[in-house]
Amino acid sequence: MVQKVWYSYDDIHRVVQEIAEKIKQSGIQYEAIIAIGGGGFIPARMLRTFLGEFLGTLSIYAVSTKYYDSDFQGKAGNEIQKIQWLDSTPTDLNSKKVLVVDEVDDSRVTMEFVLTELQKDGFNDLGVAVIHNKRKPKKGKLPENIAYFSGLEIGDWWINYPWDALDIDEHNQNAMK
Ligand code: G4P
Ligand code: MG
Numbered sequence: 243m244v245q246k247v248w249y250s251y252d253d254i255h256r257v258v259q260e261i262a263e264k265i266k267q268s269g270i271q272y273e274a275i276i277a278i279g280g281g282g283f284i285p286a287r288m289l290r291t292f293l294g295e296f297l298g299t300l301s302i303y304a305v306s307t308k309y310y311d312s313d314f315q316g317k318a319g320n321e322i323q324k325i326q327w328l329d330s331t332p333t334d335l336n337s338k339k340v341l342v343v344d345e346v347d348d349s350r351v352t353m354e355f356v357l358t359e360l361q362k363d364g365f366n367d368l369g370v371a372v373i374h375n376k377r378k379p380k381k382g383k384l385p386e387n388i389a390y391f392s393g394l395e396i397g398d399w400w401i402n403y404p405w406d407a408l409d410i411d412e413h414n415q416n417a418m419k
Pocket of ligand 2: 278279280281282344345352
């Protein structure tokens with residue numbers, strides 16, 4: 243059975259602060275954030291607070307993907323597709339240093355897909371930040387020349403995030419154990 247772990251909002255807040263510290267130490271001056279929805283929305287907003295201390299207030303853009311069941315020549319598989327992408331309005335966004343944020347680096351499939359698609363859109367100065375990186379063999383691969391920041395390296399466990407909790411008190415009790 244897969245091991246489970248719970249993190250409270252406070253746990254997440256502190257780890258996000260540590261990510262910001264690592265980004266500060268890298269010296270890379272990010273100019274905008276792209277959150278990968280839905281898991282990346284909340285950490286992206288939290289991270290903006292801490293990055294704001296030394297980078298000013300960054301705009302947050304959003305992209306979202308989902309998996310759909312494909313059935314190709316009798317072989318069912320999991321394909322990933324865009325459900326929301328960038329408007330063409332922020333035309334010079336792809337010339338900026340942009341930090342892509344998600345909550346977890348698991349199989350890395352979503353991450354590879356999003357980063358590769360953004361590179362096709364002309365982004366050439368991307369970094370990625372995740373709250374948790376699961377130490378495991380990854381199906382996806384990070385494109386070259388992408389700065390990578392993770393808050394916490396963990397095992398291949400199932401993470402219960404506070405934003406998924408229906409009973410936050412029970413969730414916090416589990417997080418304290
Ligand atoms: P990766 O590239 O970031 O590794 O993502 P991957 O495609 O492997 O992730 C598939 C989905 O599974 C993602 O949700 C991811 O957030 C979710 N996921 C993976 N591990 C965990 C975990 O330990 N706990 C929780 N709660 N979720 C996990 P998604 O399809 O992007 O949905 P959304 O919830 O972000 O909208
Ligand atoms: Mg996600």
